[in-house]
Amino acid sequence: MRLPRSRRRSETRDVASDKSEATSQTSLPGDQQAAGAARRFLRTALAQWSDSGLPEAARLGERLLDDSTLLVSELVTNAVVHAGTTVELVCRLDTRESPPGLVVEVSDHHPTRALRDDSGVLDESDVPDDSREGGRGLQLVAALSDAWGISYRRDRKTVWCRFDLPAGDGATPLLSLRGEPPAELIAPVPPQADRANDQEWAGRGALSFLAEASDLLAGQLDEDNVASLAAQLLVPRIADWCAVWVYPAGAGARLPSVWHVEERRIDGLRSVLEKSPPAADKRPGARHIAWPATPGDTVGGGALAVPLLVTGRCQGTLLLGRAGPLGLPDEVTGLVEDFARRVALAMGAARQYARQAMISTVLQRGLLPPAVGRIPGIDHAVVYEPLAGDWVGGDFYDLFPAGDGRWCFALGDVCGNGPEAASLAGVARPVLRLLAREGYGVCDVLDRLNKALADEAAAALTGGTAAWEGGQARFLSLLYGEITPYAPERGAHCTLASAGHPLPLVLGSDGRVREAASPQILLGISETAQYTSESFDLSSGDSLLCVTDGVTERRRGQRQFDDDDGLATVFGDCTGLGAAGIAERIRHAVHAYDSAPPADDLAVLVLQAR
Known part of the structure; x- marks a missing residue:
């Protein structure tokens, strides 16, 4: 009923x-x-x-x-x-x-x-x-x-x-x-005489407008896009024109967005606005201000200035106006103030995202080793792809000269991801370089790094914080080795060890693939662990492949890329390719394994003896 x-x-x-x-x-x-x-x-x-x-x-x-x-x-x-x-x-x-x-x-x-x-x-x-x-x-x-x-x-x-x-x-x-979301919210501008229904619309359509606007603004991660969208949402539904000023930290006022119901007037309006930018105002609430006629108008207008406030800081100013007296009822003014709060929050989120992106770039750059020049007798190639959308990756690699004709290489993966994982990766790489250049061999380097990580975990347990920092375990899988070319075009001698890391593979010139190390415990688990290394020769044309678990554990449903020796199979098909060609073939195979994007960092290192 x-x-x-x-x-x-x-x-x-x-x-x-x-x-x-x-x-x-x-x-x-x-x-x-x-x-x-x-x-x-x-x-x-x-x-x-x-x-x-x-x-x-x-x-x-x-x-x-x-x-x-x-x-x-x-x-x-x-x-x-x-x-x-x-x-x-x-x-x-x-x-x-x-x-x-x-x-x-x-x-x-x-x-x-x-x-x-x-x-x-x-x-x-x-x-x-x-x-x-x-x-x-x-x-x-x-x-x-x-x-x-x-x-x-x-x-x-x-x-x-x-x-x-x-x-x-x-x-x-x-x-x-039927249009896209911004068009759905922008009704044709009503004639001046018909704007008497402002109050009625504010009472019935405003909540729907604000709900839609919130969705649209929340999806913007660029400050200028937020400003542009905010102006277009208000014009012509509420105002004839709108401008958004922003106040970047440590810089002067900037005008990223100006919108007018008549597009031909936008440039003229911008030139007028840029001559007198409003000062940042921390007082909440909208203020009606006198506004001269914009270029092309025959009568003066009214304008409304609303500060964009987030946690007491003025992010910018929302300025909107109409030709003739502004005449906004209190209900519409309140709606604009509510809308401005949402714009300010979206703008603050966009700025925070920009700061995080900058931090990510700086940290990620610090994890990457300097460019490696030509290695005598060895061709090399690297693929390094941190997880998309993450700040920084937990995977890292390194390849550097250690003196006496030795070149050291490392491929590591910190347990966890994000800044906590990156902090440990940022510590491990310089320690490896220091120990290698002091003349320590492969086993000694792993023993000392393991003891340092285990001591840190024990100190955390003593302090009652367990072996976690920021929710991330301080454990590390590492493939570390050194390679010494015999002479140009005559192969090389290699010594390496794997600590909880996917085992390296060697591809012979005859197309055969073999494992080149034995599995051992992760670094940081046990203070008493003793690591062993394995040595072998790479003949001319032989290739050594080192990867992180972002390659071997790439998933498609219940299966992984390395199930049934999937990595070895793809590697075996690379016979005759150079180091760069092998690295690209592996990268492409990993991405093509499933239509979904990778769920982990990806790192590949290929060393090929000439």
Whole structure:
């Protein structure tokens, strides 16, 4: 039974029993992207119904679009936050009752029944509170819909709401709402005389606007993109023009974005604005300011300046204006202030991301050894790819001269990733260089590095912090060795050892592949560990391949790249290739093993005797 607007309350009904002339449904993953996907799905469904020529679809107007978009966002958000399951969304035109209505149903698969009092009304303690993050609760559903309710089944819970279709044709043709998200939020600029509906729009469409704007702004990782998007979201919906000033740390004001409803006026407006940049203002709230006519205008205008504040620091200023008196009602001014807070948060996040990217670049550069020149009698090639999106990698490599014709090489992988792993990698490489140049052999280098790591772990245990630092274990797998060319074009002698690392492989000129070391314990596990090394000759044309577990453990479903000697098979097919060709062949095979991007750092070192 449909409840009249004057008696909004919850009711239970059999959702599957309704029949309607137009129905669209979809399944959404229970993650933070679900709400945005639901809003896009609803708009697409309404536009398709409008295309179909249904009489009822012609009565879908802007107000109903705003309200239904907001509620579908809230209901999906609540389902994700409180149930955490896949969300089923159904939208339909219900023509069985009079007047016809738009019905939205959101179902999750966590069917816990809400508590009710003796009258059957929902217990207020069970209704999500508007102040909670992740959804404003069912009060908003009751406030905006004509009827709503909750249905429980054995395997799901469904919250539905219904909007009566207004009499007559809708005010906004829904075909114009098919664009990409920024276009969806930018309505055609209303004539000056029609802006009397600002207050009404702020009361009904503002929440949907802010929800969409938050999604769009949160996806920007560049400060200038945030500024550009903010200006385009406000023009022409609220203002004729908008400018965003930013205040970089240690620098003067910068104007990355200027937008005008008439694009031909943007350059002139920018030239006027750049002559008088506003000072950073830490006082919260919008301020109305007098504004002279912009180039091409015949009358003066009004402007509104809103500081972009984050944790007490002014990130910039949002400046918007209209030709003629500004005349913004308090509700719209409050909306702009709320919007400015979201812009400021997005801008602060973008700046933080830029700082982290800079730190990542500096740290990553410090992990890379200096460029290695020509090694007499040896060709070499390196592939080094830190995990995409990570600050810095836990893998590292090195290749350097140690005197007396010896060249030392290392390929390591710290347990963990991120800055903690990078810090240990940054310590291990210079220690290896120091010990090698002091004349220590392969076994002695590993013994001393292992003792240093084990002592650090023991000190951490004594201090009650366990063998972790920042949540990352201080253990290290390492392949370390030294190679001495006999003479140009006559091969080389190699000595190496593997401490918990994928074993190196040797490819002979005859195409045979063999392991070149024995497995040993990780560095940092046991203070008493004693490491042994193995020595062998590389004949002219023989190649030594060293990799990290980002190669051998590359996954495709339940299988790994090195299952059934997969790495040796690919390596064996490299007969006749030079060092660079082998390294590239291995890299390509690892990436081609699965369509998903690699989930670990990737490092490959190839040494080939001439």
